[in-house]
Amino acid sequence: MEIKINQAVLSLVQGDITRETTDAIVNAANAMLAGGGGVDGAIHRAGGPAIMEECRKIGGCPTGQAVITTGGNLKAKYVIHTVGPIYRDGTKNEANLLKSAYLSSLKLASVRGLKSVAFPSISTGAYGYPLSEAAQIALQTAMEYIGDDLQLVRFVLFDGRTYDVFCDELKALVG
Numbered sequence: 001m002e003i004k005i006n007q008a009v010l011s012l013v014q015g016d017i018t019r020e021t022t023d024a025i026v027n028a029a030n031a032m033l034a035g036g037g038g039v040d041g042a043i044h045r046a047g048g049p050a051i052m053e054e055c056r057k058i059g060g061c062p063t064g065q066a067v068i069t070t071g072g073n074l075k076a077k078y079v080i081h082t083v084g085p086i087y088r089d090g091t092k093n094e095a096n097l098l099k100s101a102y103l104s105s106l107k108l109a110s111v112r113g114l115k116s117v118a119f120p121s122i123s124t125g126a127y128g129y130p131l132s133e134a135a136q137i138a139l140q141t142a143m144e145y146i147g148d149d150l151q152l153v154r155f156v157l158f159d160g161r162t163y164d165v166f167c168d169e170l171k172a173l174v175g
């Protein structure tokens with residue numbers, strides 16, 4: 001599914017983000033930038049050790065912020081590593097932190113002059129964020145930000161359920 005916002009494109013696809021050809025892909029990292037399971041592990045496996053070397057030099061990333069490294073062996077030139085919140089009960093600033101993780105990544109892409117960026121569904125795997133709420137925040141933030149230099153924001157959703165929920169939430173947002 002895809003929509004146009006002015007001249008820019010917001011698209012949803014089901015797939016593996018490590019195969020993306022956007023200028024940057026976003027990693028759902030942890031605060032230590034230490035690698036791990038899920039999409040983080042997949043990106044480091046596919047991208048090779050150059051990415052982890054840079055992550056070690058950077059040293060870490062607070063929740064809600066983002067850092068950028070090379071894309072190593074990936075087709076994408078850069079990986080933007082952002083840290084989403086671990087979901088507790090919804091009263092621990094989770095929504096603001098999730099929004100901030102998306103916004104920090106989008107801003108970093110703009111600052112670097114990138115034209116296209118692909119996101120996974122941040123925080124909805126091991127970090128336990130309820131999917132519909134997370135999808136709403138992800139899509140709203142992307143829709144508010146997209147345009148000018150950033151011409152394509154693509155959400156690459158790994159499993160069918162996540163893809164379906166993102167499609168439902170996007171339909172609800174655009175009416």
Ligand code: ADP
Nearest residue numbers: 016017028038039042120123124125126127158
């Ligand atoms: P978090 O710790 O932020 O919750 P996870 O990696 O556990 O991050 O999960 C975030 C989302 O990434 C989940 O929807 C998961 O299915 C998805 N995911 C896992 N591997 C990939 C991949 N190769 N490409 C895109 N998304 C992926």
